[in-house]
Amino acid sequence: xxxxxxxxxxxxxxxxxxxxxxxxxxxxxxxxxxxxxxxxxxxxxxxxxxxxxxxxxxxxxxxxxxxxxxxxxxxxxxxxxxxxxxxxxxxxxxxxxxxxxxxxxxxxxxxxxxxxxxxxxxxxxxxxxxxxxxxxxxxxxxxxxxxxxxxxxxxxxxxxxxxxxxxxxxxxxxxxxxxxxxxxxxxxxxxxxxxxxxxxxxxxxxxxxxxxxxxxxxxxxxxxxxxxxxxxxxxxxxxxxxxxxxxxxxxxxxxxxxxxxxxxxxxxxxxxxxxxxxxxxxxxxxxxx
Amino acid sequence: xxxxxxxxxxxxxxxxxxxxxxxxxxxxxxxxxxxxxxxxxxxxxxxxxxxxxxxxxxxxxxxxxxxxxxxxxxxxxxxxxxxxxxxxxxxxxxxxxxxxxxxxxxxxxxxxxxxxxxxxxxxxxxxxxxxxxxxxxxxxxxxxxxxxxxxxxxxxxxxxxxxxxxxxxxxxxxxxxxxxxxxxxxxxxxxxxxxxxxxxxxxxxxxxxxxxxxxxxxxxxxxxxxxxxxxxxxxxxxxxxxxxxxxxxxxxxxxxxxxxxxxxxxxxxxxxxxxxxxxxxxxxxxxxxxxxxxxxxxxxxxxxxxxxxxxxxxxxxxxxxxxx
Numbered sequence: 001x002x003x004x005x006x007x008x009x010x011x012x013x014x015x016x017x018x019x020x021x022x023x024x025x026x027x028x029x030x031x032x033x034x035x036x037x038x039x040x041x042x043x044x045x046x047x048x049x050x051x052x053x054x055x056x057x058x059x060x061x062x063x064x065x066x067x068x069x070x071x072x073x074x075x076x077x078x079x080x081x082x083x084x085x086x087x088x089x090x091x092x093x094x095x096x097x098x099x100x101x102x103x104x105x106x107x108x109x110x111x112x113x114x115x116x117x118x119x120x121x122x123x124x125x126x127x128x129x130x131x132x133x134x135x136x137x138x139x140x141x142x143x144x145x146x147x148x149x150x151x152x153x154x155x156x157x158x159x160x161x162x163x164x165x166x167x168x169x170x171x172x173x174x175x176x177x178x179x180x181x182x183x184x185x186x187x188x189x190x191x192x193x194x195x196x197x198x199x200x201x202x203x204x205x206x207x208x209x210x211x212x213x214x215x216x217x218x219x220x221x222x223x224x225x226x227x228x229x230x231x232x233x234x235x236x237x238x239x240x241x242x243x244x245x246x247x248x249x250x251x252x253x254x255x256x257x258x259x260x261x262x263x264x265x266x267x268x269x270x271x272x273x274x275x276x277x278x279x280x281x282x283x284x285x286x287x288x289x
Numbered sequence: 290x291x292x293x294x295x296x297x298x299x300x301x302x303x304x305x306x307x308x309x310x311x312x313x314x315x316x317x318x319x320x321x322x323x324x325x326x327x328x329x330x331x332x333x334x335x336x337x338x339x340x341x342x343x344x345x346x347x348x349x350x351x352x353x354x355x356x357x358x359x360x361x362x363x364x365x366x367x368x369x370x371x372x373x374x375x376x377x378x379x380x381x382x383x384x385x386x387x388x389x390x391x392x393x394x395x396x397x398x399x400x401x402x403x404x405x406x407x408x409x410x411x412x413x414x415x416x417x418x419x420x421x422x423x424x425x426x427x428x429x430x431x432x433x434x435x436x437x438x439x440x441x442x443x444x445x446x447x448x449x450x451x452x453x454x455x456x457x458x459x460x461x462x463x464x465x466x467x468x469x470x471x472x473x474x475x476x477x478x479x480x481x482x483x484x485x486x487x488x489x490x491x492x493x494x495x496x497x498x499x500x501x502x503x504x505x506x507x508x509x510x511x512x513x514x515x516x517x518x519x520x521x522x523x524x525x526x527x528x529x530x531x532x533x534x535x536x537x538x539x540x541x542x543x544x545x546x547x548x549x550x551x552x553x554x555x556x557x558x559x560x561x562x563x564x565x566x567x568x569x570x571x572x573x574x575x576x577x578x579x580x581x582x583x584x585x586x587x588x589x590x591x592x593x594x595x596x597x598x599x600x601x602x603x604x605x606x607x608x609x610x611x612x613x
Contacts, residue, residue, distance in 0.1 A: 006423075012506045013422025017430065020415035020481060023471025024430075028437050031448035038447055097339050102332065104339075110599045111343045114350070117595040118588040120535035120553045126584050127349045130577070167345055223439070231441050233537065241443045245450075246542070252447045259444035270439055 038256035051253070058257035069258065072236045077265070080229050082162055083169055087225050088218065091173040095180030113178060115171035121233035128168055128234075165234075172228060176221045183217040184210070212282040219277045223270055230266050237262060357381060357582035364578050380582035387562035388583055393552040394590075397534060400465045400551060404533040407469030408480055409525055413518065415472045416484020417510055421496070431485075437478040442538060453543060464543045465533070475532045475539075480525050487521035488514065523601055531591050552587050559583050 003011070014021075039058055041051035062069045098108050148156050162169065191209050200208070231238060241262070245255035351371070356364060357380050359373040384390075419431050453464050468474040472481055491514070499509045515522070540551050547558050555562075559580065 009422055010424035013418050013424035013427065015506075016418025016422065016510070017415045019411040019470065020418075020434075020472035021430070023411070023468055023473040023477070024433060024437065027449065027468045027471065027473045028433075028440065028445065031445035031452065032440065034448035034451075035445055094339075094342060097335050097342075100332075100335050102335060102339075106600065108339050108343055110595075111346050113599070114346065114595070117531050117591050118350070118535075120587055120591075121537040122553045122556045123584045123587050126556060126580055127353060130352070167349060170342070170345060171349075227439055227441075231443075231538075238443060238538070241446070242542075245447055252451070256444075256447045259441070259447065262441060263444040266439060266441060 035256045035259060038253050039260045040257075041253045043250075043252040054253070058254050059261070061254065062258055062261060068240065072240050073261070073265070076230070076235060076237050078158070079161070080226065080269075082158060083172075083229055084222065084225050086162065086169055087173045087176060088221055090170060091176035091221065092180050092214070092218075094173070095177050095184055098177070099181055099184045109178075109181070113174045116174035119171055124168070124171070125233055128165075168234065172225070172232070176225060179217055179221055179224075180214065183214045187213045215277075215281040219273065219281055222273050226266065226269055226273070230262070353581045353584055353588075356578050357384075357585045359578045361576060361578060377578075380578050381586065383563070383566070384559070384579055384583040384586055386566055387559050387579070388552070388555040388586065389562060390552065390555070390586060392548060393550060393555045396462070396549055397551040397553075400462050400540075401530055401533045403462070403466035404469040404474055405526060405529040407466060408472070408474060408477055408529045409522065411470055411472040412477055412480040412525060413484045413515065413522070414510075415481045416486075416521075417488050417514060419481070420485045420488035434478045434481050437473070438476070438482070446542065450542060459543055460545050460549055462549075465536075465539065469529075475529070475536055480529065483525055484518070484521055487518055491517060523598075527594070527598065530594070534591050552590075556580075556583055556587065 037051060040053060040055060042054050042058075044050040044052060094112060098105055098112070148160070151159060187210065191213070192205060195205050195209055229235070237258075241255050241258050244251050244258060355371050355373065358376050358378070359380075360375075360377045363373045363377075415434075419427065419434070449464075453459055456463075458464050458467075465474060469477065472478075495513055495517075496509055499513055504513075534551075535553060536551075537553050540554050544550055544554065550558065563576075563579070
């Protein structure tokens with residue numbers, strides 16, 4: 001059989017991605033569509049997973065009947081809104097420090113990446129039950145009491161929540177630090193030289209050269225941090241959905257509905273990051289899509 | 290002070306010139322010292338901050354290591370801080386036995402070995418296909434790779450559970466290994482992405498030369514491109530290995546019987562195992578040193594691996610072009 005070069009090349013392309021394609025259909029696409037159907041049904045475990053359509057009942061229950069779901073949802077959103085900027089700022093700052101010409105760079109880099117290697121969910125859970133990750137453990141001061149003294153209660157709650165999870169939040173920034181370091185090293189020194197010759201100060205160089213050049217990585221890191229934060233072991237939603245689905249009542253349909261609400265939330269958040277990124281991301285000259 | 294004034298003057302007089310060079314001819318010594326001092330001050334600050342941050346990072350690890358070597362008395366004694374009175378190795382031994390570590394290690398090793406191998410093979414294939422071939426629907430399918438990355442496991446966990454149950458895969462290692470060989474499993478889409486980014490940066494010349502010499506696409510991939518991709522392979526290997534080892538969410542879903550538990554899952558049955566070993570003698574009071582010893586055993590294998598490879602690891606992540 002004679003095929004044109006183009007067709008042959010396309011066929012080869014399909015061959016290379018074939019395992020992925022099979023995996024995608026079986027382990028992502030099908031379950032994804034299945035979970036839509038589940039979300040609108042109640043599942044009868046005894047009759048071999050028979051689905052009884054119930055319309056929007058699962059979703060109505062989530063928002064109007066279940067008194068645990070909405071507070072958890074609010075908490076998850078709130079924590080992520082606070083954590084993501086902290087992680088990103090911290091990672092950028094640390095990457096900056098490590099990227100200086102200093103002795104022991106290798107050591108510091110290794111330390112900051114260590115949590116990625118050893119942070120097995122269950123170990124982290126045990127460790128932080130003992131409060132070793134809180135700010136008191138790190139600086140030896142009882143800061144939360146001070147916070148409550150000087151800040152309005154609603155605000156103080158958030159601050160204290162962050163402080164008690166401090167190391168935990170920092171532990172989630174290993175990959176981001178690494179990506180930022182790589183990004184910093186990828187910025188051409190000629191840009192810095194040119195701006196110095198034009199009399200730019202360090203401060204101006206940071207805002208006008210470094211940050212715009214890093215902006216694509218900031219997007220990647222933001223998305224990574226959001227996804228990571230939403231599947232974290234300390235994320236109460238993760239445990240809540242598991243509990244609904246698998247302990248005691250086995251309410252699979254309801255769990256699927258919760259999973260879907262959760263997905264839409266993440267999707268919206270990332271969509272927001274993506275759309276807004278068109279306005280503030282700088283892609284250098286010869287980049288091709 | 291003097292240096293600053295001179296500096297100002299020069300900048301006023303000769304805008305556009307590098308200040309330092311012009312100044313050295315006038316007040317060299319003062320300026321050099323001012324510069325040096327500035328540099329020292331800056332370095333001191335950088336070190337201070339880095340050491341501080343490193344301390345905050347390491348604190349839980351230090352806590353884990355030191356507590357695991359304490360006796361319960363030492364742990365409860367407020368006078369003992371960080372350094373135990375005597376080094377007490379029995380915790381480690383007891384944790385090793387209570388967790389039934391060797392069985393766990395066998396289970397974990399199986400999952401890690403096949404999961405990692407599968408992801409390396411299938412994800413590099415997919416990454417290469419997406420990077421080098423044009424075919425109808427490629428961009429859409431690549432969007433689907435990104436889409437897979439953002440779908441939280443919680444959304445599809447219920448249908449997957451039902452699927453695995455129908456297939457009879459519950460309490461086997463197949464839910465971890467089969468998806469891995471099909472570029473999925475733990476963050477498979479991220480690994481596909483790493484390979485794609487890497488292959489996109491390679492020049493075309495080698496492949497073209499291979500085709501002209503009559504090399505098939507498969508052979509080109511296996512004998513030319515894959516050996517070139519060593520940095521990406523290393524990163525994916527280590528990521529995949531560490532993630533498979535540390536995974537807890539899926540194993541808690543699909544593994545029910547304790548004899549199938551991976552090493553991290555065994556933290557959950559530590560207390561029970563302790564009762565069995567000591568014949569119900571121990572474990573009335575929660576034994577934190579023992580728990581920390583168990584945690585230490587869980588992180589030990591990836592820790593050793595990391596200590597041996599960290600140099601390549603961190604550097605090749607920077608070089609894979611993941612960031613581009």
